[in-house]
Amino acid sequence: MLKDITLGQYFPGDTIIHRLDPRTKLLLVLVYMILTFSINGFLGYLILAVFTFGCIFISRVPLKFVLKGLKPIFVFIVITGLFNLFLTGGDPVFHWWIFTITKQGLYFAAFMILRLVFLILGTSLLTLTTSPIALTDGLEHLLSPFKRIGLPAHELAMMMTIALRFIPTLMEETDKIIKAQSARGADFESGNLLRRAKAMVPILIPLFISAFRRADELATAMECRCYRGGENRTRLHELKYTKADSAAWLCFLLLAALLLALRFLPWTGGGAAL
Amino acid sequence: MEPIIYIDHLCFSYHNEESGQDIPVLRDVSLSINKGEFLAVLGHNGSGKSTIAKHLNAILTPVSGRVLVEGIDTSDPDRLYDIRQRVGMVFQNPDNQMVANIVEEDVAFAPENLGVPPQEIRQRVDAALAAVNMTAFRRHAPHMLSGGQKQRVAIAGVLAMQPDILVLDEPTAMLDPSGRAEILSTIKKLNQSLGMTVVLITHYMDEAVQADRVVVIDQGEIKMQGTPKQIFPQVQELKKLGLDTPQATELIYRLRQQGIDLDPAVLDADACIDAIMERLHSIKHTGELS
Amino acid sequence: MIKLKNVGYVYMQGGPFEKTALEDINLEISEGEFIGLIGHTGSGKSTLIQLLNGLLKPTSGTISIGGRVLGQKGTDMRALRFDVGLVMQYPEYQLFEETVAKDIAFGPSNMGLDPKEIEERVAFAANMVGLKKELLSKSPFDLSGGQKRRAAIAGVLAMEPKVLILDEPTAGLDPAGRDEILFKIKDMHERMNMTVILVSHSMEDIAKLADRILVMNHGRVEMFGTTDAVFQQGQRLSEIGLNVPQITRIMDGLKQKGLPVPGGIYTVEDALRVLIPILKPEGNPLC
Numbered sequence: 085m086l087k088d089i090t091l092g093q094y095f096p097g098d099t100i101i102h103r104l105d106p107r108t109k110l111l112l113v114l115v116y117m118i119l120t121f122s123i124n125g126f127l128g129y130l131i132l133a134v135f136t137f138g139c140i141f142i143s144r145v146p147l148k149f150v151l152k153g154l155k156p157i158f159v160f161i162v163i164t165g166l167f168n169l170f171l172t173g174g175d176p177v178f179h180w181w182i183f184t185i186t187k188q189g190l191y192f193a194a195f196m197i198l199r200l201v202f203l204i205l206g207t208s209l210l211t212l213t214t215s216p217i218a219l220t221d222g223l224e225h226l227l228s229p230f231k232r233i234g235l236p237a238h239e240l241a242m243m244m245t246i247a248l249r250f251i252p253t254l255m256e257e258t259d260k261i262i263k264a265q266s267a268r269g270a271d272f273e274s275g276n277l278l279r280r281a282k283a284m285v286p287i288l289i290p291l292f293i294s295a296f297r298r299a300d301e302l303a304t305a306m307e308c309r310c311y312r313g314g315e316n317r318t319r320l321h322e323l324k325y326t327k328a329d330s331a332a333w334l335c336f337l338l339l340a341a342l343l344l345a346l347r348f349l350p351w352t353g354g355g356a357a358l
Numbered sequence: 359m360e361p362i363i364y365i366d367h368l369c370f371s372y373h374n375e376e377s378g379q380d381i382p383v384l385r386d387v388s389l390s391i392n393k394g395e396f397l398a399v400l401g402h403n404g405s406g407k408s409t410i411a412k413h414l415n416a417i418l419t420p421v422s423g424r425v426l427v428e429g430i431d432t433s434d435p436d437r438l439y440d441i442r443q444r445v446g447m448v449f450q451n452p453d454n455q456m457v458a459n460i461v462e463e464d465v466a467f468a469p470e471n472l473g474v475p476p477q478e479i480r481q482r483v484d485a486a487l488a489a490v491n492m493t494a495f496r497r498h499a500p501h502m503l504s505g506g507q508k509q510r511v512a513i514a515g516v517l518a519m520q521p522d523i524l525v526l527d528e529p530t531a532m533l534d535p536s537g538r539a540e541i542l543s544t545i546k547k548l549n550q551s552l553g554m555t556v557v558l559i560t561h562y563m564d565e566a567v568q569a570d571r572v573v574v575i576d577q578g579e580i581k582m583q584g585t586p587k588q589i590f591p592q593v594q595e596l597k598k599l600g601l602d603t604p605q606a607t608e609l610i611y612r613l614r615q616q617g618i619d620l621d622p623a624v625l626d627a628d629a630c631i632d633a634i635m636e637r638l639h640s641i642k643h644t645g646e647l648s
Numbered sequence: 649m650i651k652l653k654n655v656g657y658v659y660m661q662g663g664p665f666e667k668t669a670l671e672d673i674n675l676e677i678s679e680g681e682f683i684g685l686i687g688h689t690g691s692g693k694s695t696l697i698q699l700l701n702g703l704l705k706p707t708s709g710t711i712s713i714g715g716r717v718l719g720q721k722g723t724d725m726r727a728l729r730f731d732v733g734l735v736m737q738y739p740e741y742q743l744f745e746e747t748v749a750k751d752i753a754f755g756p757s758n759m760g761l762d763p764k765e766i767e768e769r770v771a772f773a774a775n776m777v778g779l780k781k782e783l784l785s786k787s788p789f790d791l792s793g794g795q796k797r798r799a800a801i802a803g804v805l806a807m808e809p810k811v812l813i814l815d816e817p818t819a820g821l822d823p824a825g826r827d828e829i830l831f832k833i834k835d836m837h838e839r840m841n842m843t844v845i846l847v848s849h850s851m852e853d854i855a856k857l858a859d860r861i862l863v864m865n866h867g868r869v870e871m872f873g874t875t876d877a878v879f880q881q882g883q884r885l886s887e888i889g890l891n892v893p894q895i896t897r898i899m900d901g902l903k904q905k906g907l908p909v910p911g912g913i914y915t916v917e918d919a920l921r922v923l924i925p926i927l928k929p930e931g932n933p934l935c
Binding site: 402403404504505531532534535536537561563600601602604605606608609612613616617618626627628630631634635637638641 | 898907927
């Protein structure tokens with residue numbers, strides 16, 4: 085049934101990675117992304133791999149959950165790899181018909197694939213170890229300095245929270261409406277595209293009407309519970325930086341230093357060499 | 359008993375844009391609600407009973423007349439949040455009053471809005487969940503709960519404001535019998551052991567029967583008021599207003615119509631059995647005498 | 649008319665969330681019967697009605713309806729839905745057309761009927777549920793709650809199904825609205841000679857209308873018998889968490905106190921018939 089789909093992909097746990105402040109995790113993922121793209125040698129990727137799989141191990145999230153994140157964009161990764169493989173100019177190593185593979189092409193393709201894979205692994209680990217509510221809280225805090233330039237940080241966070249809350253409800257409702265209209269002989273499967281699009285009307289209209297009714301009632305209920313925007317609001321779970329957060333930052337600084345050293349120090353050699 | 363809510367000649371009407379006319383919903387309603395009492399407001403759909411509820415915490419304000427909550431006039435915009443914090447409101451559809459996707463986060467919503475310090479929010483959330491017997495579900499997602507459980511979470515969400523008065527607007531209309539029973543026993547517990555003033559808006563007579571006092575609304579006016587034992591034996595009047603009576607009360611009423619002398623103030627099965635048995639004993643007695 | 653043989657239904661069969669909703673259901677319903685279906689939430693009753701109109705296919709056993717065997721390859725599930733009309737809970741949430749008439753016409757036009765026939769059916773169905781003609785040209789969203797409910801029921805009725813299943817048609821209505829809908833359903837049953845299956849939590853409602861009562865519990869048939877027979881077993885009904893009508897409890901209580909009253913009484917009228925001779929001094933058997 086639709087309502088049994090779990091939202092997001094939060095994998096509850098109580099490891100140090102789960103307990104990190106969501107702000108720390110969000111910012112570190114940002115740093116991680118930058119690092120992923122700044123590496124340009126295989127040694128660097130080896131270090132990153134050790135670090136990433138180390139984190140996954142500590143988080144106790146089963147590896148297959150993390151790898152599942154790669155599935156939806158697998159095709160995209162392959163295509164990007166192929167583009168880099170065939171469209172990069174340089175010293176040819178292989179030639180057949182109109183296809184030429186160059187040494188540089190091989191390197192670029194490999195790097196691109198590695199970058200995308202690590203990008204997904206890193207962000208998957210974030211969403212797997214952070215509940216949607218904590219993520220929303222973290223985002224709200226990180227965005228709050230931008231309130232001064234008119235960014236509605238609290239409102240955005242509230243919208244995300246409510247969306248997360250109502251997606252299962254609306255999915256359940258969709259299920260019911262589809263059944264009700266099917267019982268009246270509605271046919272969603274046959275006919276051309278236009279016909280099928282028209283067949284959606286009896287589902288969409290009741291769904292919209294119900295969503296508006298829900299929104300209206302929710303707004304009243306929120307007012308009754310003294311909601312008046314983000315001003316002077318407190319939180320049940322205050323975000324607090326702990327020693328674990330400092331430790332996490334320290335680890336990342338070391339990692340970044342190591343990777344940047346690999347890239348820029350003369351003895352490691354630049355470019356695509358090892 | 360001292361009144362905690364005082365409704366004084368309340369009139370309310372909606373403005374209909376199409377016809378340009380004002381449609382009266384409440385006509386001159388005056389009512390005192392006492393501290394610690396369990397009051398049921400009974401009426402059919404469209405009788406105006408929900409409109410009364412919405413006046414108790416200033417979702418609506420009177421067109422004329424006054425509503426005072428602990429002496430505060432609900433028309434005073436500066437005291438809006440004082441009133442809303444004092445009068446907790448629970449609505450019909452439990453799905454449409456929950457904000458967060460984790461039970462305890464949702465219960466924390468109101469105290470967060472009120473700026474309560476985090477430690478105290480924790481205490482209030484725990485106490486509220488305990489009061490509705492939902493502590494075990496504090497980390498659950500609302501959509502995995504039953505209707506009755508969701509509605510209890512909604513009640514907890516209101517209790518976390520520490521209100522003095524709990525107003526429930528048809529809280530059981532969308533629930534199955536076991537959900538209804540859960541909610542009713544929760545309400546009674548809050549009223550009896552925590553001394554909470556409860557106003558229950560309903561069209562179910564079996565719920566109103568359990569209240570201390572019943573007010574019957576029809577066409578925006580108070581038509582009857584009194585204890586359940588005074589109200590429900592008036593079977594004919596209630597039927598005219600589109601309302602039910604307990605089968606026990608109706609049975610006694612109809613037996614009395616047949617000229618059988620029975621105590622009319624009967625609301626449940628046991629009392630009905632007692633009344634009939636008592637009558638039989640007295641028949642037997644007079645039978646033996648004659 | 650309807651025959652279920654060893655029917656079972658398992659949700660998400662083979663998956664990690666596998667859940668058995670129905671087990672080994674055997675029952676027969678004849679044409680023109682009025683069946684009351686009762687059971688608490690999760691007893692399998694809503695799975696059962698979805699099986700009957702082909703929204704779900706049984707995972708085991710066979711269902712035959714009017715000679716059509718369901719679940720076999722080549723069964724036209726849509727045609728089945730035209731034979732078995734299902735009014736879901738809170739059916740007013742399925743209304744979507746500009747006018748009430750168009751909404752009621754949705755089912756018949758899905759059946760591919762010609763416009764004249766559709767028009768007749770709309771008028772007939774609206775009349776059947778007691779919707780006045782002038783309401784037909786209105787938007788369904790401008791109707792009152794009770795009117796919306798009746799319009800939605802008319803939408804299923806206009807398909808002129810042989811079997812009509814109603815899932816808690818009175819949920820959320822006040823006593824007057826409830827009595828009106830129940831009266832209309834009884835009227836339809838009598839005038840159209842339809843087989844009706846009424847799902848309800850209210851024993852009182854079912855007692856008033858049904859010929860036979862089907863009690864579901866934990867995905868199985870707990871009882872299936874005449875209304876009298878089912879209410880004889882008040883004790884068992886209470887045990888499985890169903891509310892017996894108050895009047896039945898009163899009469900059972902009086903019986904326990906030694907009064908000469910029969911069991912299985914479930915209407916105030918029947919109770920009066922039994923009690924008046926006992927309580928009236930003249931001709932009192934106790935005197």
